[in-house]
Amino acid sequence: MCIIVNSAAMPPFSPSVQSGNIATSSRMASASTSLAVLHLPVFQVDATARRCENSRRRWRTSHARISLSSSSAADPSAFTIRSRRVILPKRLVAREMMMSMKCALTATPSASGEDTLPQGASEVDAAYMRMCVDLAREAIGKTSPNPIVGCVIVKDGRIVGRGFHPKAGEPHAEVFALREAGPLAQGATAYVSLEPCNHHGRTPPCSQALVKAKLKRVVVGVVDPNPQVGGKGIKTLRSAGIEVVVGVEEALCWKTNEVFMHRMRTGQPFVTLRYSMSMDGGFLGNIGVSNVQGGLYSKLLQENDAVIITDAAVYDDPIILSSEPNAKQPLRVILARSLDLPVESKVFDTSCAKTLVLADQQACLENIQSKNADGKSLEDKLQARGVDVVMMKDLTLEHVLSVCYQRGATSVLLDSRGPVFSGLENFLGQQAVDELAAQKVVVQVAPVFLGENRTEPGFRMPHDDLLMLESVSSHMVGQDVVIEGYFQQP
Numbered sequence: 401m402c403i404i405v406n407s408a409a410m411p412p413f414s415p416s417v418q419s420g421n422i423a424t425s426s427r428m429a430s431a432s433t434s435l436a437v438l439h440l441p442v443f444q445v446d447a448t449a450r451r452c453e454n455s456r457r458r459w460r461t462s463h464a465r466i467s468l469s470s471s472s473a474a475d476p477s478a479f480t481i482r483s484r485r486v487i488l489p490k491r492l493v494a495r496e497m498m499m500s501m502k503c504a505l506t507a508t509p510s511a512s513g514e515d516t517l518p519q520g521a522s523e524v525d526a527a528y529m530r531m532c533v534d535l536a537r538e539a540i541g542k543t544s545p546n547p548i549v550g551c552v553i554v555k556d557g558r559i560v561g562r563g564f565h566p567k568a569g570e571p572h573a574e575v576f577a578l579r580e581a582g583p584l585a586q587g588a589t590a591y592v593s594l595e596p597c598n599h600h601g602r603t604p605p606c607s608q609a610l611v612k613a614k615l616k617r618v619v620v621g622v623v624d625p626n627p628q629v630g631g632k633g634i635k636t637l638r639s640a641g642i643e644v645v646v647g648v649e650e651a652l653c654w655k656t657n658e659v660f661m662h663r664m665r666t667g668q669p670f671v672t673l674r675y676s677m678s679m680d681g682g683f684l685g686n687i688g689v690s691n692v693q694g695g696l697y698s699k700l701l702q703e704n705d706a707v708i709i710t711d712a713a714v715y716d717d718p719i720i721l722s723s724e725p726n727a728k729q730p731l732r733v734i735l736a737r738s739l740d741l742p743v744e745s746k747v748f749d750t751s752c753a754k755t756l757v758l759a760d761q762q763a764c765l766e767n768i769q770s771k772n773a774d775g776k777s778l779e780d781k782l783q784a785r786g787v788d789v790v791m792m793k794d795l796t797l798e799h800v801l802s803v804c805y806q807r808g809a810t811s812v813l814l815d816s817r818g819p820v821f822s823g824l825e826n827f828l829g830q831q832a833v834d835e836l837a838a839q840k841v842v843v844q845v846a847p848v849f850l851g852e853n854r855t856e857p858g859f860r861m862p863h864d865d866l867l868m869l870e871s872v873s874s875h876m877v878g879q880d881v882v883i884e885g886y887f888q889q890p
């Protein structure tokens with residue numbers, strides 16, 4: 401276990417770790433001080449907040465913001481640090497601080513940015529809301545078509561209940577938190593990352609459960625755009641005399657459920673286009689696609705209900721399975737202009753995940769009719785392995801996404817991995833960009849030069865207009881830089 405201070409220009413700063421505690425002492429008063437960067441290992445720590453000069457301290461990480469409140473303001477025993485890389489801005493650094501936290505150092509995104517707090521909310525509320533988001537993310541990729549939701553119940557500065565929605569059909573986050581809190585919920589504050597539901601679905605309405613438990617205050621991250629909810633949950637709570645604050649860490653809560661939000665707005669699946677590139681602009685195809693646990697590709701597979709690759713990519717025999725623990729594997733969709741596919745490929749092993757081949761009917765006509773010596777067509781062989789084969793009259797991205805959606809995929813990953821001479825690879829990227837069928841793009845840039853062997857990604861911008869991405873962010877995965885952004889939606 402170690403903490404490395406990675407700033408040569410830093411004033412005296414003496415971090416130490418003792419018996420599972422983090423103790424930091426810093427003096428960063430110089431106006432010219434640059435950011436100090438701590439690299440923290442993943443571990444559980446218990447420590448005690450001893451002194452904070454102000455009522456709260458805020459740490460900023462590359463992906464998450466962590467607020468520390470003084471011990472008198474709130475229970476600091478369960479803040480979650482969600483990054484190995486903790487950056488202390490000079491204006492916010494604590495001069496002398498011993499943290500008292502149970503810290504689960506894992507990975508988390510944050511869209512919190514510089515969100516302003518709504519009226520009636522404090523930084524402590526924001527910290528608990530971020531905790532709700534962390535809890536919600538425990539079920540990432542498992543709740544479709546439902547959103548991921550986390551709930552924390554706090555009584556007299558102590559957390560008395562936590563919960564998250566584990567999967568569709570299971571109780572909602574509030575139910576688990578209320579169960580844990582029991583009678584302590586009375587007079588407490590409930591934090592929930594998405595507006596409590598107000599309708600009888602597969603589970604009773606959470607708004608009424610909160611009323612019944614006699615909560616005093618409910619803090620909501622973002623309003624549920626589901627027409628069945630849409631503010632009605634908040635109205636029910638307020639009608640019962642509960643103080644409700646809405647919009648704490650709203651951007652973060654919205655981004656956490658971007659798939660659900662998009663589907664509610666458009667009735668369409670949320671589409672992410674991904675590819676890898678070299679430093680000299682070459683398309684990397686399979687290189688750099690790592691589905692080891694914690695890897696970008698593994699996480700993308702975990703987050704999406706379906707992943708689309710082309711028949712050309714199948715010849716490289718890729719493993720298209722997420723390695724995240726207990727990940728719900730996505731439906732693997734293969735776009736085929738020919739059924740002359742390597743039937744023994746790993747992607748056609750349907751013991752761990754389903755595979756669907758969407759074949760161009762016209763182009764596959766010969767394959768359908770032709771049979772091998774054993775009398776079986778390739779279609780028969782694929783189906784014998786449990787692969788679903790659907791002939792498409794019109795193999796357009798719109799139709800492909802429609803089929804995915806009909807099969808329950810609310811989020812789809814367009815996995816553009818070459819080879820680039822494949823017409824379908826062009827098809828994937830081109831249509832996603834041309835028709836703005838994709839909402840998000842994730843590009844992984846690896847620190848390699850391909851030289852003369854490089855080929856450009858299988859799509860080009862067809863127009864002269866500058867196509868700017870929005871809400872762009874970047875982070876490191878191993879040696880690679882990952883850039884994410886969103887296409888402007890009409």
Ligand SMILES: [Zn+2]
Nearest residue numbers: 572596597606
């Ligand atoms: Zn609910």
